[in-house]
Amino acid sequence: MRRLCVHTITTKPLSLEECLVEFPRRGVSGITIWRQALEGLDLRAVARQTHDAGLEVVSLCRGGFFPAASVAGLQTAIDDNLKAIEQAHAVGAPLIVLVCGALPGQTLVESRKQIAEGIAAVLPAAEQAGVKLAIEPLHPMYADDRSAVNTMRQAHEICAALGSPKAVGIAVDVYHVWWDPELKAQIDLAGQTGRLHAFHICDWRTPTTDLLNDRGLMGEGCINIKEISDWVDATGFTGYREVEIFSNRWWSGDQKTFLDKISESYAALYPQDPSK
């Protein structure tokens, strides 16, 4: 399926090598690589192997986490993001997804300032490497320690404050933004401003039993995934639909079966996406 991408974290128990075998067997065309999956590997070799497996590297996850209690802490974060840009360049990832960060006890206003400062600091390196950056607004339940950017409106504001450089855009993840009454308008704006850099899908289960690792497979929850996808496509977006699922439940089972389910549920949701 031409627009189906899967994140390596989705099948966390599999090695990257196994992903490169198992993803294409289910019609997966793209792969988003989480940095932990790269540990100890030769990045140029990964780029070659991924290409040979018939997979396109869609993005690298994840940069960000800028907010820090000290100038030195912010610099450490900037350095780590510069390293991520090198890694993305080496594996052929055109995009890095930014989970922007937050610090319990520091005001969200201050954290957002540091986020903008951090992105500005790494932007020249990203531009030089030909790597785009995508601010991913995170669900407000992560405002304490994961991201002070919790709506698309805020992500747009940061892009604008940076002078709207082409390299900086937004990653729309239905899990984080489905509840937002402004969602359609903000997606439209992302299309108009060329900021719609990535689109992630999964589902919201009722009840959700873990704030981090109880995401659902598409169809297991209440998110209007198809409607949001239509809004995204209506902007002219033709990029991947990236399946990003953190789930202790799915991770504890057989990953090949899980990949079968992902493929089936994707095909049911997007019958128009032809096989490669």
Added chain:
Amino acid sequence: MRRLCVHTITTKPLSLEECLVEFPRRGVSGITIWRQALEGLDLRAVARQTHDAGLEVVSLCRGGFFPAASVAGLQTAIDDNLKAIEQAHAVGAPLIVLVCGALPGQTLVESRKQIAEGIAAVLPAAEQAGVKLAIEPLHPMYADDRSAVNTMRQAHEICAALGSPKAVGIAVDVYHVWWDPELKAQIDLAGQTGRLHAFHICDWRTPTTDLLNDRGLMGEGCINIKEISDWVDATGFTGYREVEIFSNRWWSGDQKTFLDKISESYAALYPQDPSK
């Protein structure tokens, strides 16, 4: 402490009778009564006993939960809210807090329509009983099955759509709205429009291990409670600060000790609030 109110749910293991003894001993001046605490009780007697205990009934929790899959379902919800209005009137509660409701699989747009419809249907009875209604925007992590109203902006929109009747306002709970970048502006607007009906406090713990019942005592988390309180007071609000904590952790311990902690933490946060 003149503006300290505690919700009966905060000390869930205590009976209402026990609350009426233990709350005043810690300088608590107000009580918000959850409907389950009233089961089997004579409501007029409760009103009398509460008054005799030196406690003011601040509000009744909770009405709402309007969204339904059928017309009959919505009518059942309306009937239950009419009953809540009778109960509020009987116990002398001037306000009912509305947890508006949501239905997994039904669009949030449809749910919001039903919420407005439900409030409109019970409004005349509320006005006649002299009972106000407060829409409580719930944290977006409850958008699946608890409330399709997740920001103060949306609550304002519903008030406006109803023609801004004086009886309908907003309950601001720091747990639900602290992350909102518009919070100060929306609180200001609530003040200007006479919609600021209630103010609830607790804290957001890092990590939060349960979506429902892991709230923190003030000071245990990252919410800028004092700053938000100042915004609320700056509108001219002189009502209660209502301590509403759902916590398996606190509920499993001694409730008298917990009440001591609530009293201490409140006094530390608001040293200006004099003892009665």
